[in-house]
Amino acid sequence: MIIKNPKFEISATSPKQYPNNNLPEIVLVGKSNVGKSSFINTITNRKSLARTSSQPGKTRLINFYNIDNNFYLVDLPGYGFSKMSQKEQEQVGKFTEEYLVKRNQICLIIFLIDIRHEPTENDLHMYNYILQANLPFIIIANKADKIAPTKVDSYVEALKNSLGISYSPIFAFSSEKKIYTSPVLEKIEEFIK
Numbered sequence: 001m002i003i004k005n006p007k008f009e010i011s012a013t014s015p016k017q018y019p020n021n022n023l024p025e026i027v028l029v030g031k032s033n034v035g036k037s038s039f040i041n042t043i044t045n046r047k048s049l050a051r052t053s054s055q056p057g058k059t060r061l062i063n064f065y066n067i068d069n070n071f072y073l074v075d076l077p078g079y080g081f082s083k084m085s086q087k088e089q090e091q092v093g094k095f096t097e098e099y100l101v102k103r104n105q106i107c108l109i110i111f112l113i114d115i116r117h118e119p120t121e122n123d124l125h126m127y128n129y130i131l132q133a134n135l136p137f138i139i140i141a142n143k144a145d146k147i148a149p150t151k152v153d154s155y156v157e158a159l160k161n162s163l164g165i166s167y168s169p170i171f172a173f174s175s176e177k178k179i180y181t182s183p184v185l186e187k188i189e190e191f192i193k
């Protein structure tokens, strides 16, 4: 897949603000700071299409990126960001969940986990949600540049064990080094045809 013209389209907090067409949507989920917004930049080959930060809690709205009028990449606020006020955390949690539950044209969930760490309680919660929602998903073990290339496979295996899955698509990935990107792009392509 060659992405030619990725464009930010709209930020939303409620369904009436979502794009009003039926293009398929690929949504990024995962804890704050795991690299969801960076993933969008890497996959579209743009430096700063999506805003990123070394501080967790950067994305606080549902951001829709129109990819060549073919599909959307949808960037969500991450979970587990404790510096947000209790009230804001609740609001963000609510409209994020509403998007995931109500949006019919979600064709794929891309679930990012930090390859280095055990899944958090919130990660497990998200994983269980994805399973029970019965939506197609792939798991990205991000920040793979942080570990030695020879150890990447065993970290992916450990992640599978922690999630209790024997078979599931899990892809090591690195936005920092732009490595391991081709298999992920190929996989994404399968869902938007």
Ligand SMILES: Nc1nc2c(ncn2[C@@H]2O[C@H](COP(=O)(O)OP(=O)(O)OP(=O)(O)O)[C@@H](O)[C@H]2O)c(=O)[nH]1
Residues within 6 Å of the ligand: 030, 031, 032, 033, 034, 035, 036, 037, 038, 039, 051, 052, 053, 054, 055, 056, 057, 058, 059, 060, 076, 077, 078, 079, 081, 142, 143, 144, 145, 146, 173, 174, 175, 176, 177
């Ligand atoms: N080493 C390394 N750092 C990464 C990678 N991907 C993202 N980062 C860094 O992690 C930090 C957070 O990245 P974001 O893309 O803003 O994370 P996010 O998941 O969108 O975070 P929220 O918007 O808070 O939910 C930034 O400093 C990125 O440069 C990666 O593959 N490797």
Ligand SMILES: [Mg+2]
Residues within 6 Å of the ligand: 036, 037, 038, 051, 052, 058, 059, 075, 076, 077, 078
């Ligand atoms: Mg973000």
